[in-house]
Amino acid sequence: MIKTQYRELYCSSPRYWGGLASLAFIILVGLGAAFHMEHNGHFVTGMSNQIVWGLPHVFAIFLIVAASGALNVASIGSVFGGPMYKPLGRFSGLLAIGLLAGGLVVLLLDLGRPDRLIVAMTTYNFKSIFAWNIILYTGFFTIVGLYLWTMMDRKFEQYKRPVGFAAFFWRIALTTGTGSIFGFLVAREAYDAAIMAPMFIIMSFSYGLAFFIITLISAYWWAGRTIGDLRLAKLKNLLGVFVGAVLYFALVYHLTNLYVTQHHGVERFILLDGGVYTNMFWIGQVLIGGIIPLFLLYSPAFTTSRFAIMVASLLVLIGGFFQVYVIVIGGQAYPMNLFPGKEVLTSSFFDGVVASYTPTIAEALLGIAGIAVSMTLVAIGSRMLRVLPESLEDPADGECI
Amino acid sequence: MSCSNDQPDMNRREFLGKSVVAATAAVVAPGVMLTVANAASDEGASSAVRWGLLIDTNKCADGCSACVDACNKENGIDLMQRPTGQSDEMWNAQRPQWVRKVKLRDKQTGEISNLPMMCQHCEHPPCVDVCPTGASFKRADGIVMVDRHTCIGCRYCMMACPYKARSFIHQDVAEQLTGTPRGKGCVESCNLCAGRIDAGHSTTACQDACNKDGHQAILFGDLKNPDSAIAKALKAESSHQIRADLELNTGVRYTNI
Numbered sequence: 165m166i167k168t169q170y171r172e173l174y175c176s177s178p179r180y181w182g183g184l185a186s187l188a189f190i191i192l193v194g195l196g197a198a199f200h201m202e203h204n205g206h207f208v209t210g211m212s213n214q215i216v217w218g219l220p221h222v223f224a225i226f227l228i229v230a231a232s233g234a235l236n237v238a239s240i241g242s243v244f245g246g247p248m249y250k251p252l253g254r255f256s257g258l259l260a261i262g263l264l265a266g267g268l269v270v271l272l273l274d275l276g277r278p279d280r281l282i283v284a285m286t287t288y289n290f291k292s293i294f295a296w297n298i299i300l301y302t303g304f305f306t307i308v309g310l311y312l313w314t315m316m317d318r319k320f321e322q323y324k325r326p327v328g329f330a331a332f333f334w335r336i337a338l339t340t341g342t343g344s345i346f347g348f349l350v351a352r353e354a355y356d357a358a359i360m361a362p363m364f365i366i367m368s369f370s371y372g373l374a375f376f377i378i379t380l381i382s383a384y385w386w387a388g389r390t391i392g393d394l395r396l397a398k399l400k401n402l403l404g405v406f407v408g409a410v411l412y413f414a415l416v417y418h419l420t421n422l423y424v425t426q427h428h429g430v431e432r433f434i435l436l437d438g439g440v441y442t443n444m445f446w447i448g449q450v451l452i453g454g455i456i457p458l459f460l461l462y463s464p465a466f467t468t469s470r471f472a473i474m475v476a477s478l479l480v481l482i483g484g485f486f487q488v489y490v491i492v493i494g495g496q497a498y499p500m501n502l503f504p505g506k507e508v509l510t511s512s513f514f515d516g517v518v519a520s521y522t523p524t525i526a527e528a529l530l531g532i533a534g535i536a537v538s539m540t541l542v543a544i545g546s547r548m549l550r551v552l553p554e555s556l557e558d559p560a561d562g563e564c565i
Numbered sequence: 566m567s568c569s570n571d572q573p574d575m576n577r578r579e580f581l582g583k584s585v586v587a588a589t590a591a592v593v594a595p596g597v598m599l600t601v602a603n604a605a606s607d608e609g610a611s612s613a614v615r616w617g618l619l620i621d622t623n624k625c626a627d628g629c630s631a632c633v634d635a636c637n638k639e640n641g642i643d644l645m646q647r648p649t650g651q652s653d654e655m656w657n658a659q660r661p662q663w664v665r666k667v668k669l670r671d672k673q674t675g676e677i678s679n680l681p682m683m684c685q686h687c688e689h690p691p692c693v694d695v696c697p698t699g700a701s702f703k704r705a706d707g708i709v710m711v712d713r714h715t716c717i718g719c720r721y722c723m724m725a726c727p728y729k730a731r732s733f734i735h736q737d738v739a740e741q742l743t744g745t746p747r748g749k750g751c752v753e754s755c756n757l758c759a760g761r762i763d764a765g766h767s768t769t770a771c772q773d774a775c776n777k778d779g780h781q782a783i784l785f786g787d788l789k790n791p792d793s794a795i796a797k798a799l800k801a802e803s804s805h806q807i808r809a810d811l812e813l814n815t816g817v818r819y820t821n822i
Contacts, residue, residue: 205737207648207651211735212658276716277718283717284717289698293695294697295697349695349724351725503667506678512666513662514658519658
């Protein structure tokens with residue numbers, strides 16, 4: 165078997181530094197937006213006491229979910245022993261760390277008191293799934309960091325498998341924790357469902373792999389290296405399976421809700437007459453994020469088209485973003501049913517009415533900056549560390565199965 | 566050979582004995598002092614009582630907002646200034662509202678009811694369960710409130726509260742009352758006038774205002790004391806918890822709803 169040679173990502177200086185400079189600019193703008201929101205208070209955002217988690221949370225949750233999924237490629241290589249995935253393990257670990265960092269930056273900067281990070285890190289209420297998540301996130305950095313080390317340092321190669329296993333279980337726990345943030349909310353009809361945790365896991369598989377494919381192809385294009393068709397085809401087919409699985413989980417979630425009379429209202433809201441949320445569900449999540457990518461990934465017309473794979477991955481991410489938006493914002497917009505059998509005639513606090521939310525540009529800029537933080541870390545990491553193989557050409561016959 | 570020096574004539578055994586006593590006293594005394602001090606502070610929030618409210622919706626008048634106004638004054642909410650240029654809708658959605666008036670109509674019978682909604686002071690509060698730092702807490706006397714020194718403004722408690730009882734402070738706070746500290750970026754909600762109760766008052770601001778207007782729809786008291794007016798009233802007539810299905814055992818109960 166040909167030995168994989170890893171090398172730092174070199175490309176011409178203007179291209180690399182130019183790219184980094186654009187990312188830095190996006191981050192600066194995002195930091196400015198965060199300062200604007202923190203300095204004035206959240207009144208300058210679209211968030212309120214009705215919609216308490218807004219667009220920054222959508223970005224943050226989307227990135228955190230994708231982060232754990234991005235690690236899958238490494239897990240397939242070292243835990244499940246897929247030889248085609250092994251050379252991709254290091255980059256997968258780096259991307260996972262980058263995406264998680266980007267998501268957490270957004271989450272942190274959207275807190276009412278980000279200056280109290282030290283309180284969050286030192287004062288724990290262990291009954292809170294949120295507190296568990298803080299431990300899961302910091303643990304993820306540590307374990308994936310060690311995992312990267314065992315993959316990159318021959319002296320520690322014997323620990324690669326056990327650390328790989330630990331990382332795999334940790335990432336499952338992390339996404340379970342993220343899904344349970346919603347699953348454990350008994351009060352709101354759109355949440356309070358155990359299926360949230362496994363659904364978030366399968367969403368992470370899909371978004372993480374889509375991010376992986378896009379960044380991998382971009383990095384190789386940036387550095388002028390080659391990726392073999394067979395390897396891309398493997399990734400592409402796997403993405404197809406994950407996209408189908410996300411659709412399946414969405415179907416089961418909604419079917420279960422539709423069976424429960426109490427939840428007919430919220431289902432009607434999301435599926436039929438919720439306006440922007442209904443559109444985002446059907447057009448964004450199902451069509452853009454599900455059906456079109458499936459067609460692009462499995463249609464014989466695009467078997468080896470890299471453009472189709474890129475577009476499909478991008479659509480999976482866009483659809484995934486809409487999916488998280490519908491879950492986070494749509495779930496809050498639908499009014500809680502405090503008084504079953506009663507109709508609310510008047511309330512100064514919007515009881516019984518759909519809460520309105522218009523995100524502001526500042527919120528969007530902060531979220532986009534989170535993605536830029538992730539991409540910057542990945543760009544710097546690939547330049548400094550040997551995470552990307554010199555060539556990902558397909559191996560000769562018989563070596564890859 | 567005799568030896569004279571200026572050392573005290575102290576028996577070795579006596580010296581050791583005294584040292585042990587002194588050391589023990591030095592170790593135990595602060596503990597005793599702390600326990601005594603704690604015992605004194607426990608009197609403020611004792612688990613022997615559980616504060617609660619009983620609201621008679623039949624007596625709650627349509628269009629009356631006496632309780633809301635009194636609450637706003639008592640807790641310095643009326644000192645909050647609307648940010649310039651903010652629309653009515655956003656101001657209503659973003660300003661803190663510890664108590665709100667809600668008017669309901671029964672979908673089947675058309676019966677109209679009015680009631681004030683506030684933190685229900687659950688025995689098992691979801692907001693306390695989900696708070697990552699423990700800032701959202703329940704006192705020994707059943708009052709649920711927020712420690713604004715450890716609140717990081719994550720708003721998870723607002724997501725978890727089944728009664729939409731919590732408010733996030735969306736703007737700078739120019740003026741506030743010493744009894745009700747308030748800060749931008751933290752969450753707050755009705756605390757059953759904890760400051761008044763701790764100072765020995767037996768009524769909340771909302772109850773006083775309601776009584777003053779002659780409605781007497783709000784009754785505050787100790788749910789655990791069988792001789793209290795609230796306990797007697799709860800025993801005499803049927804009352805409801807809002808979202809009783811969640812089995813949170815709320816401290817705020819409603820009759821005629």
